[in-house]
Amino acid sequence: KEDIKWAGPKADFKEASGVLQLNYYPACPDPDRAMGLAPHTDSTLLTILYQNSTSGLQVFKEGAGWVAVPPVPGGLVINVGDLMHILSNGSYQSVLHRAMVNRSHHRLSSAYLYGPPSTAEISPHPKLVGPTHPPLYRLVTWNEYLHTKAKHFNKALSSVRVCVPLNGLGDVNEQNNSVTVG
Ligand SMILES: O=C(O)CCC(=O)C(=O)O
Ligand SMILES: [Fe+2]
Numbered sequence: 001k002e003d004i005k006w007a008g009p010k011a012d013f014k015e016a017s018g019v020l021q022l023n024y025y026p027a028c029p030d031p032d033r034a035m036g037l038a039p040h041t042d043s044t045l046l047t048i049l050y051q052n053s054t055s056g057l058q059v060f061k062e063g064a065g066w067v068a069v070p071p072v073p074g075g076l077v078i079n080v081g082d083l084m085h086i087l088s089n090g091s092y093q094s095v096l097h098r099a100m101v102n103r104s105h106h107r108l109s110s111a112y113l114y115g116p117p118s119t120a121e122i123s124p125h126p127k128l129v130g131p132t133h134p135p136l137y138r139l140v141t142w143n144e145y146l147h148t149k150a151k152h153f154n155k156a157l158s159s160v161r162v163c164v165p166l167n168g169l170g171d172v173n174e175q176n177n178s179v180t181v182g
Contacts, residue, residue, distance in 0.1 A: 005118040015117035028101040036099035042081035044113040049077040054107040060096040089124035117144040
């Protein structure tokens with residue numbers, strides 16, 4: 001199996017796909033009746049997120065529900081995405097998150113999403129699979145995964161899953177599939 005060419009200190013970034021997403025959430029007098037950004041996981045490897053001083057980001061934590069991630073001055077938030085989830089064979093789970101709107105302040109965030117070339121083949125890393133650790137996800141090209149994500153949204157990870165884990169639970173991210181965002 002070939003090494004990963006699109007990540008690491010000596011990576012070839014020429015064909016890689018990076019996206020800078022700028023989000024603006026106007027103040028909303030009735031925030032409980034509006035959603036800034038619907039619950040989702042990022043498809044990419046890691047996301048580097050900057051948020052201004054207005055709170056709104058929440059992550060879903062098993063057993064605790066939605067937990068606020070308050071802005072830290074000068075701090076960045078790093079999200080694990082689906083690609084890391086697949087590569088690590090589920091050891092690093094992609095984080096379900098959403099953005100709420102604020103009653104009195106507008107909110108800005110910018111997310112840098114790093115992705116491989118569209119033809120890159122994505123599967124659990126060979127060093128992490130073996131007789132006692134079967135691969136949980138089948139091989140997909142990055143392009144194929146993005147199409148699957150556009151179609152199945154928060155069920156995309158499950159749809160490329162090849163066998164049920166020993167504890168019999170599905171992906172945490174599966175529970176929220178009601179709203180689609182761009
Ligand atoms: O605005 C935020 O804090 C979250 C943005 C986000 O999740 C995204 O752009 O993917
Ligand atoms: Fe996100």
